[in-house]
Amino acid sequence: MEHVNIMLPRVAEQLGALPQLKLARTVKVTAQAIPLESALMESGETPMKLEEQVQMVADRATEMIKLQFVDKTRLIPKGDS
Numbered sequence: 001m002e003h004v005n006i007m008l009p010r011v012a013e014q015l016g017a018l019p020q021l022k023l024a025r026t027v028k029v030t031a032q033a034i035p036l037e038s039a040l041m042e043s044g045e046t047p048m049k050l051e052e053q054v055q056m057v058a059d060r061a062t063e064m065i066k067l068q069f070v071d072k073t074r075l076i077p078k079g080d081s
Helices: 004-016 050-075
Strands: none
Touching: none
């Protein structure tokens, strides 16, 4: 999370440039630490390849995003979306 202050403005800038989002209300970008299993290097095993590590982080981030989306859509009253 040490470089989040560099990445968040960049992500917001990139999302804000998307034509699909220019007509939307407001884009809010937040950061959250991604908890990773100790699978990056189990004791006695060889370290995971970089590609495998990247895929594990991407899968975990996708899972976290989906969970937040589901939680927030449950809070929106019908007809307000």
